[in-house]
Each structure stands twice: as C-alpha cells, then as structure tokens.
Amino acid sequence: MKIQAVRGMQDLLPRKKKIFRFIEDKVRDVLDSYGYREIGIPVLESTDLFCRLVGEATDIVEKEMYTFDDRNGDSLTLRPEGTAGVVRMGQERGLLFNQTQRLWYAGPMFRHERPQKGRYRQFEQIGVECFGMAGPEIDAELLFITYRIWQVLGFADGVKLELNSIGSKACRLEYRNKLVSYLSRYRDALDQDSLRRLDSNPLRILDTKDSATRDLLKDAPVVTDFLDRESRKHFDGLKSLLDQRQVPYNINGSIVRGLDYYNNTVFEWVSNDLGSQGTICGGGRYDGLVEQVGGRATPGVGFAIGLDRLAMLLEDHCETSSECDIYVASLGKIGKEKSLLLAEDLRVGLKNIKVIVDCTEAKLKSQMKKANADGARLAIIIGEEEATKGEVIVKHLETGLQSQVSFNSVTDYLAKALPEG
Numbered sequence: 001m002k003i004q005a006v007r008g009m010q011d012l013l014p015r016k017k018k019i020f021r022f023i024e025d026k027v028r029d030v031l032d033s034y035g036y037r038e039i040g041i042p043v044l045e046s047t048d049l050f051c052r053l054v055g056e057a058t059d060i061v062e063k064e065m066y067t068f069d070d071r072n073g074d075s076l077t078l079r080p081e082g083t084a085g086v087v088r089m090g091q092e093r094g095l096l097f098n099q100t101q102r103l104w105y106a107g108p109m110f111r112h113e114r115p116q117k118g119r120y121r122q123f124e125q126i127g128v129e130c131f132g133m134a135g136p137e138i139d140a141e142l143l144f145i146t147y148r149i150w151q152v153l154g155f156a157d158g159v160k161l162e163l164n165s166i167g168s169k170a171c172r173l174e175y176r177n178k179l180v181s182y183l184s185r186y187r188d189a190l191d192q193d194s195l196r197r198l199d200s201n202p203l204r205i206l207d208t209k210d211s212a213t214r215d216l217l218k219d220a221p222v223v224t225d226f227l228d229r230e231s232r233k234h235f236d237g238l239k240s241l242l243d244q245r246q247v248p249y250n251i252n253g254s255i256v257r258g259l260d261y262y263n264n265t266v267f268e269w270v271s272n273d274l275g276s277q278g279t280i281c282g283g284g285r286y287d288g289l290v291e292q293v294g295g296r297a298t299p300g301v302g303f304a305i306g307l308d309r310l311a312m313l314l315e316d317h318c319e320t321s322s323e324c325d326i327y328v329a330s331l332g333k334i335g336k337e338k339s340l341l342l343a344e345d346l347r348v349g350l351k352n353i354k355v356i357v358d359c360t361e362a363k364l365k366s367q368m369k370k371a372n373a374d375g376a377r378l379a380i381i382i383g384e385e386e387a388t389k390g391e392v393i394v395k396h397l398e399t400g401l402q403s404q405v406s407f408n409s410v411t412d413y414l415a416k417a418l419p420e421g
C-alpha cells in the first residue's frame, strides 16, 4: 500500500513555496514600515484556550479542531488560528498591561474542514495583533496596512473590503434577541444549520450560504441599527479615516465573523477571483479577550491573511527570479573537485550571486542544457584539460561567446561580466 499525504494537508512544491516566500517578503517589508514586531507562538496549545477564547459554539471548536491527549493525558490542540495564542502569550509574558503592542506572526494553522479549492486542513496565515489602543485609529491603520499589501502585490483592484460593526456586548445582545424573534417566525423555512444556530449562535446565521434563508434575511433587523453611542462613534471615526485615505469599502451587515471574540469593528477582504473561498483576510476588534485569559481589560484588534489563497491569486502573474546566475559544469574527477571549490570562492567573492554546481557524471552537452533550463546567464566549464592548466572557460549563454580565464582571476572577471541585479 502506498503511503499518501493526509487528506487536506498540502505538499508545497518549490514553485508554490517560492510564491509563498515572495508574498512573505513583501508583507514583511510593509509590516516593517509600520513598526510591527515579529513573534512566534506555539503550534500546540491547551485545548481549553481555544474553547474559551474562540468560543464553544463556533464551527472551529464544535467540529474542526485537531485535538488529542498527549502522553501525560493533557488535552492539546493544534492551533486553528493565532489570536488566542498571542493573547495567552501576551498575558503570560507581561506584554500587555499598560503597554501598546504591534505584533505579527506567520505559520501553519489546522482546521478539520471539508477540503476544497482554497480550503485546506493545514493552511498558512500571516496574522497581526495590536494591544492597548482603544480608538478607531488603530483599526484604520490595520486596514491601511492590508490595502497597502494588496497594492504592493498588485491586485488591490480585484479585492473588496467588507466592513461592519457588531457593537458592544450590550448592543449585540439586544440585536441578538431581535434577530432571534424575527427568525423564529420562520422556523419552518430555515435550513438545518441555521435552525441549530438559532439557539446556539444566531448571529452566524447571517453568513449562511442557503438561498432560502438568505431571502429571509433580506428583511431581518440589521446590527448597525442597534449600535450604542460609543460604538457608533467608533465606527464613524473609522469610516471617516478610510474615506480620507480613499480606501474603498462596503458596509455589510452580514459580516459577523466565525469566531466569538469580536466586538465593534469586523471586516473581511474578499477577492473576486477565487470562487467560493474568496476571503483572503479577516479580522476585527476583540476588547474583551485579554480578560478571558485572566488579564486586565486591554483593547485588542487584529487580522489574519490566508497565504494559500493569496498564492492562488498570484500563481499566474508572479514573476519569480531564476535560481541560478552561474552554472558550473565540469568533466572528470579533478574538474568536478575544482568546480565545487571554485563555486565556494564565487559565493564569497561576489555579492548576491546564485551558483549551481553540476554534481552529475552527465555529458557536457546535457550539463549545458541544464544550465539553460535553470536560467543561468553564465556557465563555467572546467574540463580535465582546463583543470590541470589552472583555467576555466566562461561562456555567456545568451550570446554563446566564451573566454579562457585563469582560476585566480575568475572572480574579478565575473564581477565585471555580470551586471548588477
């Protein structure tokens, strides 16, 4: 029996991984320019953390977590998301009280969802979490950051910001009651999932995919009509900042997010080009979360970007540079040895140069074919004769021109032959 990858777990082949790295580099540059600091959070946390912070009645906790007992009998869970871990870490390591923090992390998350295009059981996120700032300015900063990332990656025109405010706990409770009493009148028409959520988590009904339930929701009460003064002020402040910076957005009352910890601002960035799994980033404010891990009330807000989905958007457009500037081909035992040693000198002597050494016994012709296939600009050829004479042949692959160069002057020769960049 062949052993295969576990369902929903992706193998990232070199081309895909390269796109991931391209994205990560760009996102990192943007985050650096806003003064955000990178942190690392464990892949494993105690199960209790997610049950309490993400919420017992969410899809994630109800049915998607990879949970197991370790050898000590402790219940652990592979992180389904990063915010809970960051809040736990911030509280445990004393990063939160009386301080402001702008933090980010990257890595794999795990959810036992039904796999499909753009939805995996192991997927990559880049997440950002900010603490200690209660006003709408930091919410706006996060949306500026995300918008900037899409611009830098070149697809800002193809994504939409769906924005909503779900207000404070008190106004949400009032809204929840109104929504439940409205939907209760149509119990018979609700789909199974929504009917179940009517008692456990009615706000989640708002993002149902069922068309009959969606029709019912057209006349349902809207959360933004229930915002109290403070929540409304916060939301207006955020919208005004987005307007001033001309970040386009759409107020969407059905954005409530699938995790329980949010209050006030919630948002999702959705791409038109990804089909049903088009949300490339989601986030919002979570002012009550730090208290839930035993800390003092600390405002928090953040988002996470789904890297797998961004990579899908860039797949066909992403021009990634070649792996190879110089390909070193050789023949015979001494030629092989010399080529490996010369390549070390080149990497030390020339800045940002990518050198691949042919370590096969292949004929020179197929080594040169490989040089072309790898996108090299130059090939260095060391045959037995050159090796004994202390020389190499440098061949310009585009023009076919070649020169004999002595071993000691190869680095200087190449420094001139290879234009910057």
Ligand code: HAM
Pocket: 080, 081, 082, 083, 111, 113, 118, 119, 120, 121, 122, 123, 124, 125, 127, 128, 129, 258, 259, 279, 280, 281, 282, 283, 284, 301, 302, 303, 304, 305, 306, 307, 308, 309
């Ligand atoms: P989330 O909406 O659950 O939020 O996930 C954020 C993003 O991760 C999604 O928009 C999507 O791009 C990607 N994603 C989620 N599930 C999958 C999957 N199964 N396969 C591929 N990509 C996926 C959070 O995780 C929150 N922690 C975000 C946050 C941070 N809120 C405040 N701070």
